[in-house]
Each structure stands twice: as C-alpha cells, then as structure tokens.
C-alpha cells in the first residue's frame with residue numbers, strides 16, 4: 471500500500487471515531503495506539519484497504535507520506551507532551567502534528583514554540599461533537615501555522631460536518647492557540663446552555679409538576695422551532711428514556727452531582743484575566759461545583775429555611791411558554807458572552823479569526839450547534855464590527871419580545887425557591903449591559919474613601935480624590 475496521508479495516534483473513543491471518519495472518506499490512514507491490543511482490535515473491526523496499523527512510532531512514521539501529518543487524539547495535559555516528546559525525534563522539518571484534544575491554548579502556544587525549534591508545525595485543533603460527531607462529522611476548530619492548515623484542509627473539509635448551506639464546519643482560525651481558544655469558549659457556552667436547560671427542567675418538574683415524559687414532548691416541540699439545538703434535542707430524548715433496571719425515567723436514577731473536566735472553568739478564568747463579563751458561563755461552572763456538595767446539600771435541606779417548591783397549578787401553567795422564552799434568551803446571552811470573549815482575545819492575544827466564521831463552523835457537528843447560530847453568523851456578516859451580539863437587530867428584537875416572559879420565569883423561580891443561576895445571571899447581564907447608569911459610582915466612592923483609590927468625575931476629565939473625613 472502506498473504511504474498514508476495522515477496518522478491517528480490514540481484510538482480511544484474520539485480517536486477511533488475520527489479514524490473511521492477519515493477512512494470512510496477515502497483517505498489513506500495509519501492508526502497507532504500505545505497499547506497494541508487496541509490497534510489490533512481497531513483493525514479487526516474496522517480494517518479496510520486504506521488503513522494501515524502501526525505497532526511502534528517508528529513504524530508509524532515510516533508509513534507516512536511527507537510532510538508527515540500526525541493527529542494526536544490523546545487526553546489533554548501531560549499525555550500530549552509525552553507523545554510529542556516520543557514522536558518528535560522521529561520527525562523532520564516541515565512535518566505536522568495536529569493536537570485534536572481539549573488542550574489549554576497556552577499549552578498549545580508553548581508547544582508550538584518548542585516544536586518550532588525543530589521546524590515542526592503544531593496545529594492546535596478543537597474537535598467537537600462527541601463520538602457521533604467525530605464519526606459522522608465534527609465541527610473542527612484549527613489554529614496554528616497556516617502552512618500546516620493548508621496541508622490538512624482537504625482532509626478536514628471532507629470529514630467535517632456540513633452546515634445547512636453545505637459549507638464544511640471547519641475553517642482556519644489563525645495563528646497560535648486560536649483553535650484551542652475557540653474550542654475552550656465553545657465549551658464555556660456549552661456549560662451555560664446545559665445548565666440553563668437543566669434549570670428549565672427543574673422548574674417544570676418542581677413547580678410545573680411535569681413528568682420527564684411530559685417534558686420530553688415539550689423539548690421535542692421546542693426543538694422544531696427557534697430553540698432547535700442539539701442540546702435541546704438530546705434533552706427531549708433523555709427525558710423520554712426509561713431505566714430498564716428500575717422502570718423509572720433514567721434521569722431520575724442519575725445522581726445529581728455534575729462532573730467537569732475543566733474547559734468551562736478555563737473559559738471563566740480566562741474571561742476574568744482579560745476582563746470580559748461571562749456570568750452565564752461562570753454561573754454554570756459554579757452550579758456544577760455546588761451540585762458536587764451533595765452530602766452538604768442534603769443536610770442543609772433540613773436546616774435552611776425557604777420555600778419548598780411544590781407543583782403549583784397557576785405558575786406551572788405559565789411555565790411552558792415562559793421557560794421557552796427564558797431558555798432562548800439565556801442561549802442568546804451565553805453566545806453573546808462567548809463572542810465578547812472571543813472578540814477581546816483578538817486584541818489580547820493577537821488572534822485574527824472572524825466571529826461570523828466561528829459562528830458558521832458551529833452551525834453543525836458540535837455540541838452547541840443550534841438554529842440560532844445561522845442568525846449569529848448573519849449578524850456578524852451584516853455588521854462585522856458589532857460590539858455585542860445583543861445589539862444585532864435580530865437579537866435586539868428577539869429579546870425585546872421575550873422580556874416579559876423571561877422575567878416572569880426568574881420571578882416564578884425565586885418565589886418558589888428554585889435556583890436558576892444561569893437564567894437569572896443572563897437576565898442580570900442583559901439588564902446590566904443595557905443600563906446607562908450603574909451604581910459603580912458608589913463603588914468608586916467607597917474605594918476612594920477607604921483607600922484613596924481616586925475616581926473620575928462626570929463633569930470634568932481627570933483623576934480625583936475627595937477628603938472624606
């Protein structure tokens with residue numbers, strides 16, 4: 471067989487699925503896993519004339535045409551450094567490593583400069599869509615040297631998901647760690663949307679008195695209109711699923727402690743570092759942390775006063791229409807915050823991606839794919855210098871129309887004692903952003919009072935201190 475066009479290193483769930491996608495699209499592919507059994511298993515099940523297995527890195531490298539293209543599908547962190555250290559001595563100048571995991575963008579930039587000494591190009595590439603996405607078409611977010619991108623573009627374009635207009639969900643995002651940066655923000659938005667959906671489920675359950683199956687029908691219906699989104703679709707499916715062992719809805723036998731691998735937290739940390747407000751994302755991270763305190767919560771539930779949510783006919787009746795609007799609004803706000811962070815990163819880190827292009831490659835394949843991404847893409851196409859997505863005419867109007875019901879949802883939640891951190895934080899962000907005047911004047915006065923930190927005045931330029939005593 472002639473030399474392979476690309477190698478996949480790491481045949482875990484995502485690596486194996488991506489390898490099958492590449493092979494199905496007719497590319498000559500080599501596969502390698504550090505445990506030979508896994509490679510053999512992959513070849514036994516998915517072997518095809520265009521796939522070669524390799525049982526050492528030397529063998530793998532020898533199977534590749536030049537410039538060699540090696541895609542790492544290994545867990546982020548130390549494993550990426552370890553594989554790079556092993557493979558690097560076997561490579562030549564101009565060869566390309568693609569890191570397809572959720573690496574932190576600063577790690578990617580460090581590795582890029584280390585590898586540049588040997589003339590090896592590293593493309594930090596976000597891949598979203600889980601196993602099914604990797605297999606049938608993920609959204610791909612590559613960043614790094616342009617030459618590296620050009621060398622893999624035909625493969626990426628073939629294997630990527632296709633948006634409704636037929637465009638592949640991949641584009642060159644620019645230098646450095648821009649690809650992993652965009653993927654990090656994608657995940658932050660993912661956290662916010664997931665939590666907002668969970669809050670709606672909580673309200674419909676505890677105040678609406680609706681069973682998971684009844685809610686499934688609601689989410690399925692929402693998924694046919696403006697709320698159409700992968701996360702809404704899978705929620706409808708999850709809520710209709712029964713646990714075969716107990717006969718209960720599966721969602722009710724799953725423990726209420728959310729885990730995380732860290733990408734949502736990274737988004738919040740980064741946003742704090744560069745001074746961009748992303749409260750919906752941060753509240754979603756915080757909600758996962760609070761959920762982890764299960765034992766404490768069980769205790770506190772006995773001791774802390776407050777309304778005990780019980781199904782309430784009048785409010786419950788209102789909740790289906792109001793949560794629909796609140797969820798839509800929260801999704802828009804989560805995207806607005808994510809986009810604001812991506813925008814800031816262009817000045818902070820010198821990234822050059824276009825926000826409309828980012829929205830375009832999120833339209834299919836990835837976890838946050840949603841019908842409204844087409845509106846987001848169009849908003850940036852119409853106005854590339856849009857300062858905040860909320861100001862785009864489409865979203866301005868959409869949120870204006872949903873004002874009342876969005877607030878009503880948060881109202882109902884507060885009255886019944888149901889925590890809705892993301893729905894409420896999204897609304898507070900919206901109200902904060904549209905406030906011409908915020909009480910930050912008092913903050914400035916306090917800062918100056920206790921620490922002579924000075925303030926600016928409304929009537930005169932400059933920096934002032936007041937003698938408070």
Ligand code: 6PG
Pocket residue numbers: 572597598599600657660729730731732733734836837
């Ligand atoms: C994707 C996902 C994926 C992520 C999981 C788990 O885009 O396919 O974002 O990359 O790893 O969603 O993330 P947490 O464990 O942090 O929830």
